Amino acid sequence: MQDRPTAGELVKSVREFLEEEILPNLEDSRDEFRTRVAMNALSILERELAQEEFLLQAEHERLIRLLDEDHIAPGSLEELRERVLELNRDLAGRISSGEVPDGTLELLKQTTADKLTVASPKYLERYEE
């Protein structure tokens, strides 16, 4: 086990450094923009570190139900990632061959909303207004 700071705490410290010490001293608007993009990337990472496993498990459950697959509990996070990727490959293949399972749109909407809580929570909030 690593000592603190945790991965999330480390990322946060870098984002704060960019925000408080780098950004105010930039003069070029292009540099400023790119720094904001970098900060945004770190925010995504912070949210992902906190939520990845939970969101992947929920997506896994949904996909299994939709595709009528057997439930095999993945042994590790890495396995869970691979399994969800495979299920998505299966779903994408079915859609493209014209066999869209019932409930696909609803499932994808939920999964995409979950992706946005990590990638762009403000977009989701604004969308739902």
Added chain:
Amino acid sequence: MQTEELDERLTELLGTTVEVEDVVLLGGGASKEAWKVDASTPEGGLELLVRRASGGNIYSDTLSLGQEYKVLQAAYEWGVKVPKPYGYLEDLGGREAFVMERLEGESIGRRLVRKEEFEATREALPEQLAEELCKIHAVPFERLPFLPGAQDEPAAAYNLESLERELDLLEEPHPVIELGLSWLCEHVPESHGIVLNHGDFRIGNFLVDEEDLVGVVDWEFAHLGDPAEDLGWPLVRAWRFGKDHLRLGGINEVERFLEHYNTLTEREITKEELFYWEVLGNVRWVIGSHNQAKRHLSGQERSVELAILGRLAAEVEYEILSLLERGG
């Protein structure tokens, strides 16, 4: 870029002694560089914009700079509001480039949709954009044999084929994009012929002043296609810059734009068809976003700006699903 080289090239090109006074690399375009160049000649000062090749492309059907220059020329001769093209340079510091007039105006989407000073412009744009599109769609393209795009009607079939090809090239499962594509395949609308499409007709590529549209820029995605394709693209949510309730690029409602276009062109493009092309535009943009991220991931062009687009693609996916929900 060396000033001496620019002096020499511009002197050859314009046939008069040109002395460059100021050169600034402007931000913007990911696949092309834009240089602001101020120069003097015995006849007076010149305010130029030099567009030069840089990295890779968002879509596979992107024009080379030489081709883009020819399209710009054709549009200019036809009376479309574009910067006056001055000439094409095969080799400027090792890359191809072309030189055009530098129009004064604002193009930054965020400012255009928000700033008070553009209120009158936003009010005038639906009709003015329709008018420019009407002209663009009438530009004769016989002299532009290199244009990619549809050869036969319906042009949508070509769009769908190339989107499917681009999606395959991503080599990742994207069920949302598949679902969008399958809806598009099942709902192909009536064809309205094949015309020159600007290909990136949206807020961000319009130069405006405080009253009017000044110019339509960035012609690198010009191609042959259904006229309704160009009408649907500025509706894509990503080009509303936060003013999401205004479907025409965050500046206005879409009805006036469509009606004026139909009146001028005597075409009868319906709201339902426009919706189709809006969905198609979103599918095109989500694939484009993944392609941008891929340029970073493959090492072709490392950049956090490109990388993050792979994640922001989820925004476009959400929009596609919401549109499908509404459109059935």
